Amino acid sequence: MRIAALAMSFVFIGGCAHVAPELDFPVPDAPPLYATNLPPSGLDEVWWHGFDDPVLDMLIARGLDENLAIDAAAARLRAAGALLAAERSDRLPQVDGTGDAGVALAGDSEVTAAAGLFGLFNPDVNGRLAAEIRAAAADYAQAGYLQADERRLVAAAIASQYIEYRRSGEQLALLEQSTDLQEQTLRIVTLRFEAGLAANLDVRRAAADLAQTQARRGLIAIARADAANALAVLLAQAPGTFAPPASQTAGIPVYLRGPAPGVPADLLRRRTDILAAEAQLARAAAEIGIERADLTPSLTIPGTLSIGNGTFGGLFSDFLIGLAAAIDIPIFDGGRRRAEVAAARAVADARLAEYRAIFLDALGEVENALVAIDAYQQRNAALAQAIEEGETALSQSNALYREGLTSLFDLLDAQRQLIASRQSLIDSEAALASSFVAFHAAVGSDGQVNATILQEAAGGYGARATLLQ
Template structure:
């Protein structure tokens, strides 16, 4: 005989139960300046900023870095993890069903018999407290943060590769300049030595000239060290072991340092809020903090769980399908007294929300400061370049005149050496200024996040 029984157990306390939308304060909008304080560089047709250097070697290095850098790879992996966790949180809105079966043997005075039973067990949370919805919002915010963090890693890696490449080119140019300087000082030493041998100058002059030459040659090791460090840093940035990266020689464009042409438009300061991955990540953290407030507020409301089960079998193998039992219940958890703990946790979450808002605003101000500093630096280095070029021209003339006067005995060796030092220093300063100007353009486009990682601004959670 088939027996059917349906048992409905409900433990409901509904008095005073109230639900509603989670009260989450909305952050005030950031007021961005209408324009930068300095003039923007002219924009060109280059789609990405580093191509404005017109250096195929740099283009290749950045492309390799964006595809093989391990920091970007780690950020991509964490993005996949955040996406999976978001799917998991969304799955909590659906009913859960598990199955189970049991088979055994019972022994007693009457002998032994086989037993069997099977069933389905499930539950459903209608989320009357709003907790599940807030947890989904939190997971979505963390997914967005992971997406923006990956975008920011791309921005930083591209800038780091370009900056290290400029340093690599700077040190290469410094080695060439060092060779020119030592050749110049060797010529002076040869002249002084001949004059000493002819009795026209003192041995002190020879020693002074030799000391200046040795001082210049002593810079060789430091420049080679800096060049090796720049090359090793580039290797790590493109995902290779230091010492294994081969960098093609630069194309001859008439300058030892890649000159910046015209890149993508910088845009207005407000674009930082839509482009910079770190600012967008800070905004996502702000959304996560708001969602956490919602989670803590949900603990102040009742929560409801609807469990159920279906069991078949009377315990014997022969009667596996002879008995059927279905149960459905509803359990309501109504918070009554906790000594103020839940409200204290809400207050703490609101304080964290305020802190996240301050950090969000601070991240924008820091980014704005980086862009303003880069613009000022570009203007300063461009103006300085003209003065340094003039200084080199005057130093070359002064050196030629001092050498001529020294040969005629009308000037001292000190005058010659001083003119040499000024010429070498001016050439070095112009070389450094070119590299610093290139770095300033890199910093500007990195701070403005132009043409790299901007797609994350429109990214939506899956």
């Protein structure tokens, strides 16, 4: 009874003395609107459906199921969940069994035996266990957010590589068209040379332009292979053995729905890397609580149950129950404990700075994507106009050259300008499609955060957990 009374007094004293550290989650300063704000339209929860490309939908679905980085993140999430369960179990009494048997050889041989139970309970009077649970819960939440962030990044990477694969395909098609056009010009120039109407220099110039165009084939093939191999890795396939199936739609994928950027503050609840940084900040706050707990007394209550009187025959004859209280009172450590608290606070300051930096980076990614979307839309319109004018100029130059009214230099120049404009339009259309991918990756609009993680973590994550659901 004296032990119990002493233990309860320390529980009371420790409970009054301990104040669990509460972390203030300052919302980073965010402008009310983005600097470039395009008119919103229907934002699909699954943003890549906005390209209306079944092949892309299939590739991303496969990637989200088979990608190895996502699998690794899922395994880390399971590990964090198991560690959280382990930390919570420390709040319960721990009981272990003991037993031994032997033979006493002195005098008459006698078989000896002993058995018993050993128990330990930590009432957590200084709050250390609670802080450790909060730290593990924050780790669990962070692992869940990082798994969702892998899905965000993998979906964006697959879409980007698919666009590059389609871009290289369009470049190859344009290469064939350009080669045919320049071969026709070379035939015309050769005929005129054979008829004495053109110099051999003109033949050489036309042949050089054709060779220059054909030389691009290898570079396009490299880009196409790079994109196919990158897609293979993202889908957990062996590079060199995979190529996307042919699409029923021609040209570069066109995004048809959006964007709907919302407001900058939305990033705080949609970007999974920001949420992961927030969980890491909560973990740092819990670490402060762990170190602060070491400044106050701690209490553990061990108990024993011994069975028998030491002989084999009397194994179940006697029972002995023991209960104690083990108290650890910090007195002097040369300042070590307070230094560890100061270190934990400094780590929390670093995590806060990282949290703000990640938010600013995300904000910059959205702004850059919005500017790029606007710029490439204008560029595509201008390039389409340039192609239309270039086709007219080439047609006129061809007619004039056949009549001997203009030089080959003018014809080749018109031809080069048209080919360059067509190449630039393909690249610009691919860049526009990639900008939409970058935008949706930046705003975190795939809705892949697992709510179960937050519910599991809420028991020890801290006050902020309910705000993250």
